[in-house]
Amino acid sequence: MDAITIEHVTKVYAPLWPWHRSSTVLSDVSLFVTKGEIFGFLGHNGAGKTTTMKILLGLLRPTSGRVDVLGAPAGDVATHSKLGYLPEAPYFYDYLTAEEFLEFYGKLAGMSHDAIQSRIPILLEQVGLQEAQHRQLRKFSKGMLQRIGLAQALIQDPELVVLDEPMSGLDPMGRKEVRDLILTLREQGKTVFFSTHILSDVEMVCDRVGILAKGKMLALGKVEDLIDAHIAQSIEVVCDGVIGKQIEPVQRLALRILQSGTRCLMVLPGHECLDEILEALRRAGAKLVSIIPHKGSLEELFVQKSHGEG
Amino acid sequence: MQCLFAVAVNTFRETLRDKILYNLVLFAVLLIGSSVLLGTLTIGEQARLVNDLGLAAINVVAVIIAIFVGIGLVSKEIERRTIYTLLARPITRAQFVLGKYLGLALVILVNIGIMFAMFLATVRLSGHPIHASLFQAVELMLVEALLVMAFALLFSTFSSSILSATLTLGIYVVGHLTSDLKMIAEKHASGVIKSLTATLYYVFPNLETLNIKGQSAAGISVDLGFQMIATTYGLLYTGLLLVGACLIFQRRDF
Numbered sequence: 001m002d003a004i005t006i007e008h009v010t011k012v013y014a015p016l017w018p019w020h021r022s023s024t025v026l027s028d029v030s031l032f033v034t035k036g037e038i039f040g041f042l043g044h045n046g047a048g049k050t051t052t053m054k055i056l057l058g059l060l061r062p063t064s065g066r067v068d069v070l071g072a073p074a075g076d077v078a079t080h081s082k083l084g085y086l087p088e089a090p091y092f093y094d095y096l097t098a099e100e101f102l103e104f105y106g107k108l109a110g111m112s113h114d115a116i117q118s119r120i121p122i123l124l125e126q127v128g129l130q131e132a133q134h135r136q137l138r139k140f141s142k143g144m145l146q147r148i149g150l151a152q153a154l155i156q157d158p159e160l161v162v163l164d165e166p167m168s169g170l171d172p173m174g175r176k177e178v179r180d181l182i183l184t185l186r187e188q189g190k191t192v193f194f195s196t197h198i199l200s201d202v203e204m205v206c207d208r209v210g211i212l213a214k215g216k217m218l219a220l221g222k223v224e225d226l227i228d229a230h231i232a233q234s235i236e237v238v239c240d241g242v243i244g245k246q247i248e249p250v251q252r253l254a255l256r257i258l259q260s261g262t263r264c265l266m267v268l269p270g271h272e273c274l275d276e277i278l279e280a281l282r283r284a285g286a287k288l289v290s291i292i293p294h295k296g297s298l299e300e301l302f303v304q305k306s307h308g309e310g
Numbered sequence: 311m312q313c314l315f316a317v318a319v320n321t322f323r324e325t326l327r328d329k330i331l332y333n334l335v336l337f338a339v340l341l342i343g344s345s346v347l348l349g350t351l352t353i354g355e356q357a358r359l360v361n362d363l364g365l366a367a368i369n370v371v372a373v374i375i376a377i378f379v380g381i382g383l384v385s386k387e388i389e390r391r392t393i394y395t396l397l398a399r400p401i402t403r404a405q406f407v408l409g410k411y412l413g414l415a416l417v418i419l420v421n422i423g424i425m426f427a428m429f430l431a432t433v434r435l436s437g438h439p440i441h442a443s444l445f446q447a448v449e450l451m452l453v454e455a456l457l458v459m460a461f462a463l464l465f466s467t468f469s470s471s472i473l474s475a476t477l478t479l480g481i482y483v484v485g486h487l488t489s490d491l492k493m494i495a496e497k498h499a500s501g502v503i504k505s506l507t508a509t510l511y512y513v514f515p516n517l518e519t520l521n522i523k524g525q526s527a528a529g530i531s532v533d534l535g536f537q538m539i540a541t542t543y544g545l546l547y548t549g550l551l552l553v554g555a556c557l558i559f560q561r562r563d564f
Contacts, residue, residue, distance in 0.1 A: 054394070054564065057394070057397070057398045058397070059393075059394060059397055059398075059563070059564040060563045060564065061563060077400050077401065077402050078400060080398060080399055080400040080401075081399075081400040083398065084398075085394070085395060085398035086395075087391060087394040087395060090391070090395065091390045091391055091392065092392060092395070093320070093324060093392060095323070095324060095327040095328070096320075096323075100323075104316060104320050105395070105399065107312055107313070107316035108313050108316050108317075108396065108399035108400070108401055109399055109400065110312060110313070110400055149395075152395060153395075162398075
């Protein structure tokens with residue numbers, strides 16, 4: 001069963017005044033996230049990621065299309081007891097202490113006093129804020145706010161966690177901790193839907209990704225499948241004792257040739273031409289140093305898709 | 311309901327931690343200062359003036375809190391984006407609006423309660439009698455503050471803080487002049503002006519109904535029937551405004 005279903009969603013902001021233009025923020029966006037999956041939502045600033053998340057939570061209404069969250073239409077308040085949300089660059093009530101803050105959100109989630117009291121220390125430990133339990137949020141750093149934001153999103157142990165840029169504002173150690181936390185959530189069978197700019201995080205933790213640009217869904221699927229389907233594979237060959245440009249097959253087939261003294265590095269478009277090149281190099285008396293298959297990266301895919309080259 | 315009360319308690323705590331009760335110090339200084347300064351007057355006049363000043367000060371402070379804290383109730387949550395995480399919880403938008411209102415109503419109730427207790431203590435220490443009419447005046451002041459706060463909340467669900475404050479202040483001023491509107495409607499020859507002023511008279515709240523400070527200060531009580539009708543009128547009007555605020559907030563995009 002899908003945790004999130006978004007079908008042909010379009011969001012158009014009507015102009016405030018007749019002489020203004022309407023703006024289309026999302027255009028025919030469709031995606032699904034199955035239960036227990038970690039889904040990475042990629043896109044530049046202004047691509048429409050936050051808008052999509054706000055629609056999921058019922059903070060915005062789509063102009064057209066259908067959105068279901070945990071089997072109910074988006075905005076159905078009853079399902080909110082089963083989800084947690086961390087907005088981008090969160091700002092919370094700065095006069096509350098970390099403990100009071102989590103207590104407030106626990107009450108909003110419908111939890112009992114005892115359940116809240118037993119959950120708070122666990123969460124604070126999970127996000128590394130045990131020391132700050134009685135400190136007011138106004139004295140928190142940006143990274144600490146991000147962590148306490150994560151804690152509030154998880155207060156009632158939700159089925160679905162929606163995180164908008166959860167790694168922003170965190171140092172490398174903090175990012176690793178959030179990544180680990182997301183992986184722990186998967187182990188617990190939770191569904192995580194998160195947006196990010198940091199592609200290495202996505203490659204490490206996501207089951208599937210969606211790439212959004214200018215309000216349009218450009219790619220959707222498993223990271224490896226998308227890279228295999230959209231990014232050409234290449235092979236890097238390094239050898240000694242030859243001038244690459246003087247060998248005919250190399251000159252004809254290589255995508256790039258770099259020469260440094262008698263050492264030559266050539267980039268080949270794929271393994272189909274590898275035998276022919278190796279044969280030619282052997283005949284020319286070259287000494288082979290290395291052959292490295294170069295796999296496409298998510299970054300290449302992201303750049304290609306978001307520049308409309310795909 | 312748990313959500314509604316959680317929001318109310320949080321609003322109460324937020325407002326108190328914003329040091330809103332500091333106004334009580336100013337109020338105390340004003341009361342004590344005025345009773346000392348008025349000490350030279352004759353006994354009858356002194357009692358009336360202390361009552362007048364005390365009731366007016368309670369009224370002004372309550373209305374200022376109602377307007378200037380009231381307009382920020384919802385708009386501050388939107389500006390700070392705390393509204394996102396709140397509405398992502400199992401709470402309806404109406405519960406949120408009513409919770410915010412209830413929290414500030416509690417602040418105003420506590421504030422008026424403390425001010426009134428200080429006022430009564432001053433009256434007693436000055437050796438003046440405490441009339442039942444003073445309680446009547448303060449009860450209607452509370453109703454007026456609740457009504458003004460509902461206006462502030464209603465405006466803040468669809469406009470900026472500055473516009474909300476301006477509109478609420480405007481309503482407060484016009485609300486105290488509605489009897490003049492009625493007089494204009496009765497005396498003016500032009501049919502258009504007559505119907506326009508009559509409409510305004512019925513649409514705007516008649517806040518003068520809730521103002522019995524003058525006679526209360528003189529120790530004259532109002533009829534209990536009037537007191538009940540005025541209270542019901544104020545609370546019904548407040549209820550309508552809150553329904554309007556919930557309906558508008560329900561339709562908002564964030």
